Each structure stands twice: as C-alpha cells, then as structure tokens.
Amino acid sequence: MARHIKIALVGNPNTGKSTLFNLLTGLNQKIGNFPGITVDKKVGYCSLADGREAEIIDLPGTYSLYPKSKDESIVFQVLADKENNSHPDLIVLVADATNLRRNLLLCSQVADLSIPMLLVLNMTDMAKKESIHIDVNKLANRLGIQVIEMSARKNEGLDILKNALSNTGLISTQLPGIDVSIFAAEAIFEVATKLNTPNNYYALQVLHQHEYLGFLSEKQQQEIEEIQQLHGFESSKIQAAETIARYRHLSTVLTDVVKVTGAERKFKMTDRLDSILTNRFWGFFIFLLILFFVFNAIFSWSAYPMGLIESGFTWITGYGHEHLPQGVLSDLLLDGVVAGLGGIVIFIPQIAILFALISILEDTGYMARVTFMMDKIMRKFGLSGKSVVPMIGGIACAVPSIMSxxxxxxxxxxxxxxxxxxxxxxxxxxxxxxxxxxxxxxxKMYFGFISLQTLTFMAMYTITIVAAMLVAFVMKFILKAKERSYFIMELPVYRMPRWSNVFLTMYEKSKTFVLEAGKVIIAISIVLWVLATYGPPKRFEGINAKYQSLVKKYKNTKLTLQDSLVFDNLQRDMAAEKLENSYAGILGRSIEPAIKPLGYDWKIGIALITSFAAREAFVGTMATIYSVDYVGKDGGELRLRDKIRDAINPETGLPVFTFATALSLMLFYAFAMQCMSTVAVVYRETKSWKWPAIQFGYMTALAYVASLIAYQFLK
Amino acid sequence: MKLSHLNPGETGTIVAFTDLEMSVKLMEMGCLPGELVEVERFAPLGDPIAIRVAGYQLCLRKSEASVIIIQ
Incomplete structure (x- = not known):
C-alpha cells in the first residue's frame, strides 16, 4: 500500500507559490479547514513518481515566521503543532530566484525548525534574463538540502521536482543556521525543557508567539508567561537581533553563490506602466474605467448564455408538465426543484466572468497598485488601502472577501x-x-454603447459603496485602536495573467457557488413549494368546495369561447385564493403590515422571509410563488419576467411592480444583511456573536429606512 | 536625514531605524542598514510612497518612511 505523504508549500508572497500549487494539483484541489484553527486551507492531491499519493497544502505567503497578520500566523501554527493533521512530513520552500536573499530569510527560519525540507528556486527564467546566476550545487551544499530550479509559469522543472519529492527521505538534513540560544539563553532552555524539545529555535518561537498557539494548554501558557517575566524577555528586540544575525549568516551562505544579486536592476516595463497607471492625473481615471469595463462585461457578456439557460429551464418545465404524469410529485419536482435550480444556474455566467476579471486584476499586479493609490483616501474613512481588495471582492461575494x-x-x-x-x-x-x-x-442606449440599464446597475453599486464608506467613517470614531496601523507592502512587477490560474479560480468559485448556495436554495425551494401548496386543511377544503360547485356546470359540456374565458378566470382565482391561504401566504400576510409602507405585498413578503437565509433565494422564491399561482393565458409557459410584470395588485388594479416598488426592493436588498453564510463567516473571523449581531442590526435598519424613504417619495 | 524627506528619483543608504517594532518588519522585507534605497514615486495623493530596495519595489506610508534614517 502506497503511503500517504503530506507536503506543505511555504514561501514569500508573489513567489509563484500558488502557480506551483495549481501545477502540482490541477483540478484536484479543495478548500478545507485546519483543525483547531478557523481558517480555510487549500489542499490538493498529486501522485508522485513512485506511486505515492501526496497531499499538498498551500500555506499563506509570509516574509517571516513572525506573523504580522492573522493569515500569516497560520504558518507557524501548522509547522509547530505535530499533532495537527495538517502538519507536513516535508516542506517545499518556494523562493523567488530574482530576490534570493530576502527569500532565504524565511528559508533559514523554517530550516531551523528541523522539519525535512527542500528548496525550490522559482522564476529562474526571469533570473536568467536579469543575468542573475545562482550556483545551485554550492547553495545546496551550504544549506544541506536539495535545491531545485523551476519556472512554474513556464511549466519548467516540474518533473524534476516530482522526482525529488519522491526521492526525499523524511529525515531533516539541513545544516544548522544560526545559534539562537545567545538571544535569551535561560528562557529558551527552560521552555525547551518544559515542552520536551531538543530544538532551541522552536522554543524561542514559542516564547515569541505562544499566545497564538492553540495547542498549548492553559497551564503551559501560564508557565511560558512566567518564564518570560522572570528573564525579562523582550520580543521586538530579540526579533530584530535574530533578523540581523540571519542576514549576516545568509551573506556567508550566498558568497560566491550569487554573482549578480539583481539589487541594482530596474524594471523598465513595470516602471513605464506605473508612471501611467498610478499617474497623478490618470491613475484614478483609469481605475474607474477598468471598474466600468468590469461591470459592462458582467452584464453584456453574460446576456447570451443567460438567455440560453433561461429558455432551457423554461423548456424543461414545459416539457415536464406535458409528459410527466400529473400529480404532487411532478409538481414538486418541476415547480419546486427545477424552478429553484434554474434560479441558481442562470447566474453562473455572471459569477464566472466576475471572478475571472478579479483574478486577472490580482494576477497582473494591478490590484496592488489600486491598494497603493487608495490608501490615503481609505485611511480618512478608518480603513486601509488593503481594504480595497476585500471591498472589490465584495462585488463578487462577501464570504471569501471577509476572509481575505x-x-x-x-x-x-x-x-x-x-x-x-x-x-x-x-x-x-x-x-x-x-x-x-x-x-x-x-x-435604452446612449451614444450607441452605454445602456441605461447598465447605468442603473452602476448607480446601485455606487450607492452601496458610498454607504459602506459612510458606515466605516462612523465606526472610525466608535472603535478603539488596539495597535498602530501600518502599510508596508511589496509592489510586484507587472506580469501577464496566468490563464490557467484564471481559469482555475473561475471554475473553483463557480463550483463553490453552485454547490454551497445551491444546497440552501434547493432546500428553501422545496420547503417553500410545500408551504405554498398546502395550507390549513379546513381553509383548503372550503376553497375546494366553493370552486367545485362553480366549476361543475362547465364540466362535460362543450364550452363556448365566453365560457372558457370564465373557466380560466375561475381556475386562476382558485389558485390565487389557495396561495393566499397556504402556510406561505399566511406567513407573508402576517408581515404585510410591516412591509406595506415599503410598497411590498404579501407575496414579496414571502420572498423577503426566504431571502434572510440567502439573497439568491429571491428569484427562486418569486419563480415558485408565481408558478404556483399562475395559470398561463394561452396555456403556454411564460418566462418569469413576464409573469411578474403581469402581476396586478387586486386592491388597486394596478401593476405591483411599479418603479417605486422596484427601487425600494432593490434598496432593501442592497442594504439588508440577508446571508447566513456572511453571518457565519463574520462570527468565525471575529470569534464573537457581538459583531455579526451589530452588523445584522445596523444593515437591516439601514435597509428599512432607505426603502421606506424611496417608496414614500416616489409612489 | 529621514527617508520620508526624499523626492522621487533621489537615493540614500539606510543607516538606522528610530522605531524598534517597525524595524523588524522593514528588515524582514529587505530594508537593512547599508542597503541602498531609491524613492521611485509617490501615490497620486502624495502618500504612500514607492521605493526600490534590494531588487524589488516596496510601498510604505510616509509616516513609516520617517522611521528610516538614511545618508
């Protein structure tokens, strides 16, 4: 039986770690959880040359084992905890060959943890172009580990790496780096004894980071705290001393290994692009233009595939109603499941396009420039330049963005x-x-290419972004800062996007959306169909009896045109009355007083209720409700859009969906917190119910007030 | 002199840091004493700034650049 081996990828950001991960695992990857750490992990599988199956774990990019952010803190947590089932048997340290010294700082820290490892020098093609020559054999000898040259982007060196992975014994061979015991000899000795580890560097890291290490018991935490106090352990000072010592050691290691370090090099292309893209006058203009392009692409490129999907589902429903035996089960399948499913599948084109474009912006290095340009503005609103990425990502989905x-x-x-x-x-x-x-x-089109509908879309997005900034501004004064904020970030060189990465992101995100959102939506659709089809038996019996006597005289007689119209009307009235008296109808009716001032009737009320689990449920709910209720004029199937357009308010005889109602509804959905996944992820990220509760409260209040004002002014 | 006093195109050599906590982060990112830095450009609104150090481009706020003493 081939043994399973766990391999972790560790490296600085922008070293092509993710490209290497994608190259090794292809489509065979998934997002999982680190046990004990509430952070997603990217895991993939690949078979090695000797037939063993390797589990590849992609750890977040970091410049050092000392974390500066929550993301980076995972690296040491996983490497330190031998009991963690993500603890690797082998570490692949990915380093950027064009900037070797800075990359080797992390390498030398990791090496001192004595976990078996090998070093991948990535981007060797770029290094050659810059005439940076690295003596790989000498480097391998000095570090005591295998060094493999690669260019993950160009798919060079993958076979060599795979061979090396299967040939590497699981014993650490790295030569000792620096002697850390000089920094805090007694404290290190005591912690090493307490934790029963022979590794001084491990003990030192634990001294620095023990608060973040979940695997230490409360007693251990306390003991380490005491050791720190007893010996006057100064974390920052010791970290600075260690970093200087490591760089000194690395200068020795790199002597005669690298001739041209590339420290002097200029990036002509990047420089030229930056002088335009982050230009004082053009920078923001180009950014807005790119955002406009993204929006336009989402709507115009997706129109054709969405139309196809929509008519496809209409056809399936129609075909099913004609050919399946009539009965409750067919109705449940067609009006519940298929209608709900259609509501999700139709958005795949838009989501795929959106995620593809965002990953292109990140991959090329442009997103880092946006961060750079926006920092000053964002800081005024209590945010950081880095908040731009989650907020732009929020256009796609808040869940991964909040995690980012x-x-x-x-x-x-x-x-x-x-x-x-x-x-x-x-x-x-x-x-x-x-x-x-x-x-x-x-x-309507203006100038032949700007459509009024796209502009309305953009207006909706603008409103929500403005609202987000204003709320941030208010919170800036409410929240108290715990530490100072800083913004030290690498600006990677501009590169062509890696299309396979773009494709993989698109595929992964769309898949997650369909599976995750799909589960919820189908469940809601089925429950909803049941609630909308059944009601308190007494009421339903009454309705049945009432219409049966009315319909009776049309049975078994030849109908005149006049009669068949009356008959159709009766059928429609019966369906409507049943819906109104169903469980869903009763639920919708019960909240009607609260939502009437916003311009909604009880049917929209049902959709609002189901949307509190997930907004995506709105269209599915509307589809289900209007399918249950609707008896086509000519017996044919109509598209959802037409069914809703035809909806009439029985009290006024006017269409339900006026401009005022539609706008009020859009505003409600724009501001309200109607997403269980977001609530859950905010809880996970903040580790407290306080934050999601505040968020839920302020967003719902904002939604109600905004919709109320809009409807009352426009109606 | 402080790094934050340089204009785009000007260079200097890092001598020391005035802030211990910040110096750890900066050194991890390759800003070591003895290293040559060049201010490449300012962001459109004048802050943060982009510098070239150790063969790559780094951006930081002016307040952070002011803890780096250069020659």
Missing amino acids: ARNIENWKDRMITIMVTPLVSCSARLPVYSLMITLVVPN
Missing part, C-alpha cells in the same frame, strides 16, 4: 473592513437588480 481581510495587519482597520464589506453589492444581489431593472428600466 485577514491580511490587514491592524485590528481596527480589519474590523471596520469586515463590518462594511457585506454592504458592497455582491453577486447574489445581481439577480434581484437584474429582474427589477429589466422590469422597470427601459432598454
């Missing part, structure tokens, strides 16, 4: 970012906007 806020080092900046990110219009609001805008905004 982990790389914001400062607690206050990070909390405010987490609190306002769900306000940014995510892709789940798209369906609601889409449906409402196509209903009430005419499809």
Whole structure:
C-alpha cells in the first residue's frame, strides 16, 4: 500500500507559490479547514513518481515566521503543532530566484525548525534574463538540502521536482543556521525543557508567539508567561537581533553563490506602466474605467448564455408538465426543484466572468497598485488601502472577501473592513437588480454603447459603496485602536495573467457557488413549494368546495369561447385564493403590515422571509410563488419576467411592480444583511456573536429606512 | 536625514531605524542598514510612497518612511 505523504508549500508572497500549487494539483484541489484553527486551507492531491499519493497544502505567503497578520500566523501554527493533521512530513520552500536573499530569510527560519525540507528556486527564467546566476550545487551544499530550479509559469522543472519529492527521505538534513540560544539563553532552555524539545529555535518561537498557539494548554501558557517575566524577555528586540544575525549568516551562505544579486536592476516595463497607471492625473481615471469595463462585461457578456439557460429551464418545465404524469410529485419536482435550480444556474455566467476579471486584476499586479493609490483616501474613512481588495471582492461575494481581510495587519482597520464589506453589492444581489431593472428600466442606449440599464446597475453599486464608506467613517470614531496601523507592502512587477490560474479560480468559485448556495436554495425551494401548496386543511377544503360547485356546470359540456374565458378566470382565482391561504401566504400576510409602507405585498413578503437565509433565494422564491399561482393565458409557459410584470395588485388594479416598488426592493436588498453564510463567516473571523449581531442590526435598519424613504417619495 | 524627506528619483543608504517594532518588519522585507534605497514615486495623493530596495519595489506610508534614517 502506497503511503500517504503530506507536503506543505511555504514561501514569500508573489513567489509563484500558488502557480506551483495549481501545477502540482490541477483540478484536484479543495478548500478545507485546519483543525483547531478557523481558517480555510487549500489542499490538493498529486501522485508522485513512485506511486505515492501526496497531499499538498498551500500555506499563506509570509516574509517571516513572525506573523504580522492573522493569515500569516497560520504558518507557524501548522509547522509547530505535530499533532495537527495538517502538519507536513516535508516542506517545499518556494523562493523567488530574482530576490534570493530576502527569500532565504524565511528559508533559514523554517530550516531551523528541523522539519525535512527542500528548496525550490522559482522564476529562474526571469533570473536568467536579469543575468542573475545562482550556483545551485554550492547553495545546496551550504544549506544541506536539495535545491531545485523551476519556472512554474513556464511549466519548467516540474518533473524534476516530482522526482525529488519522491526521492526525499523524511529525515531533516539541513545544516544548522544560526545559534539562537545567545538571544535569551535561560528562557529558551527552560521552555525547551518544559515542552520536551531538543530544538532551541522552536522554543524561542514559542516564547515569541505562544499566545497564538492553540495547542498549548492553559497551564503551559501560564508557565511560558512566567518564564518570560522572570528573564525579562523582550520580543521586538530579540526579533530584530535574530533578523540581523540571519542576514549576516545568509551573506556567508550566498558568497560566491550569487554573482549578480539583481539589487541594482530596474524594471523598465513595470516602471513605464506605473508612471501611467498610478499617474497623478490618470491613475484614478483609469481605475474607474477598468471598474466600468468590469461591470459592462458582467452584464453584456453574460446576456447570451443567460438567455440560453433561461429558455432551457423554461423548456424543461414545459416539457415536464406535458409528459410527466400529473400529480404532487411532478409538481414538486418541476415547480419546486427545477424552478429553484434554474434560479441558481442562470447566474453562473455572471459569477464566472466576475471572478475571472478579479483574478486577472490580482494576477497582473494591478490590484496592488489600486491598494497603493487608495490608501490615503481609505485611511480618512478608518480603513486601509488593503481594504480595497476585500471591498472589490465584495462585488463578487462577501464570504471569501471577509476572509481575505485577514491580511490587514491592524485590528481596527480589519474590523471596520469586515463590518462594511457585506454592504458592497455582491453577486447574489445581481439577480434581484437584474429582474427589477429589466422590469422597470427601459432598454435604452446612449451614444450607441452605454445602456441605461447598465447605468442603473452602476448607480446601485455606487450607492452601496458610498454607504459602506459612510458606515466605516462612523465606526472610525466608535472603535478603539488596539495597535498602530501600518502599510508596508511589496509592489510586484507587472506580469501577464496566468490563464490557467484564471481559469482555475473561475471554475473553483463557480463550483463553490453552485454547490454551497445551491444546497440552501434547493432546500428553501422545496420547503417553500410545500408551504405554498398546502395550507390549513379546513381553509383548503372550503376553497375546494366553493370552486367545485362553480366549476361543475362547465364540466362535460362543450364550452363556448365566453365560457372558457370564465373557466380560466375561475381556475386562476382558485389558485390565487389557495396561495393566499397556504402556510406561505399566511406567513407573508402576517408581515404585510410591516412591509406595506415599503410598497411590498404579501407575496414579496414571502420572498423577503426566504431571502434572510440567502439573497439568491429571491428569484427562486418569486419563480415558485408565481408558478404556483399562475395559470398561463394561452396555456403556454411564460418566462418569469413576464409573469411578474403581469402581476396586478387586486386592491388597486394596478401593476405591483411599479418603479417605486422596484427601487425600494432593490434598496432593501442592497442594504439588508440577508446571508447566513456572511453571518457565519463574520462570527468565525471575529470569534464573537457581538459583531455579526451589530452588523445584522445596523444593515437591516439601514435597509428599512432607505426603502421606506424611496417608496414614500416616489409612489 | 529621514527617508520620508526624499523626492522621487533621489537615493540614500539606510543607516538606522528610530522605531524598534517597525524595524523588524522593514528588515524582514529587505530594508537593512547599508542597503541602498531609491524613492521611485509617490501615490497620486502624495502618500504612500514607492521605493526600490534590494531588487524589488516596496510601498510604505510616509509616516513609516520617517522611521528610516538614511545618508
């Protein structure tokens, strides 16, 4: 039986670690959880040359084992805890060959933990171009580990790496780096004895980071605290001394290994691009132009595939109703499951396009420039330049974006970012906007290419972003800073996007959306269908009896045109009355007084209730409710859009979906916290129910007030 | 002189840091005493700034650049 081996990828940010991960694992990857640490881990599988299966873990990029952000703190937590089931048997340290010394700092820290490792020098093609020559054999000898040259982008050296992985024995061979015992001899000795480890560096790291290490018992934490106090352990001072000692050691290691270090090199291309893209006058203009392009792409490129999917589902429903035996089960399948499923599948094109474009912006290095340009503005609102990435990501989905806020080092900046990110219009609001805008905004074009509908979309997004900034500004004065904020960040050189990465991101995100959101939506659709089809038996019996006597006279007689119209009307009235008296109807009716001032009827009320689990449920709910209720004029199946357009308010005889109602509904969905996944992720990230509760409260209040004002002014 | 006093295009050599905590982070990112730095550009609003150090581009706020003493 081939043994399973765990390999962790460790390295600085921007070293091509993720490219290497994708190269090794391809589509065979998944997002999991680190046990005991509430952070997602990227895991993939690959078979090695000797037939063994390797589990590859992609650890967050970091410049040192001393974490500056929540994300980075995972690296040492995983490497330190032998009991953690993500603890690697082998570490692959990925280093950027064009900037070897800085990359080897992390390498020398990791090496001193005595876990078996090998070193991958990535981007050797770039290094050659810059005429940086590295003597690989000498380097390997000096470090005592295998060194492999690669260019993950160009797919060079993968076979050599795979061979090396299967040939590496699981014994650490690295030569000792620096002697850390000189920094705090007694404290290190005592901790090493307490933890029963022969490794001085491990003991020193634990001294620095023990508060973040969940695997230490409370008693151990206390003992380490006491040791620190007894010996006057000064964390920052010792870290500085260690870093200097490591660089000194590395100068010796790198003597005669690297001839040209590349420290003098200039990046002509990057420089030229930066002088335009971060230009004082053009910088923001180009950024806005790119954002506009992204929006336009999401809507115009997706129109055709979405139309196909929509008519596909309409066809399936129609075909099913014709050919399946009539009965409760067919109805449940077609009006519950298929209608709900259609509501999700239709958004795949938009989500795929959005995620593809965002990953291109990140991959090329442009996103880092946006961060750089926006920092000063964002700081005024209590955020950091790094908040831009979660907030732009929020256009796609708040859940991964809130998690990406982990790389914001400062607690206050990070909390405010987490609190306002769900306000940014995510892709789940798209369906609601889409449906409402196509209903009430005419499809007009200005100058032949700017469509009025796209402009309305952009306005909705702008409103939510402005709201997010204002809320951030208010929170800036409420929250107290715990530590100072800083913004020290690498600006990577511009590169062409790696299309396979873009494709993988697109695929992974769409898959996650369909599976995760899909589960919830289908469940809701089925429950909803049941609630909308059944009601208190007494009421239903009454309705049945009432209509049966009315319909009776049309049975078994030849119908005139007049009669069949009356008959159709009766059927429709019966369906409507049943829906109104179903459990869903009763639920919707019960909240009607609260939502009437916003311009909603009880049917929209049902959709609001189901949307509190996930906004995506809105269109599915509307589809289910209007399918149950609707008896087509000519017996044919109509598209959802037309069914909703035809909806009439029985009290006034006017259409339900006026401009005022549609706008009020869009505003409600823009501001309300209607996403269980976001609530859950905020809880996970903040480790307290206080934050999600505050967020839920302020967002719902904001939604109600905004919709109320909009409807009352426009109706 | 402080790094924050330089204009785009000007260079200096790092001598020391005035802030211990910040110096750890900066040194980990390759800003070591003895290293040559060049201010490449300012952000459109004048802050943060982008510098070239140890063969790559780093950006930091002016307040952070002011803890780096240069020659």
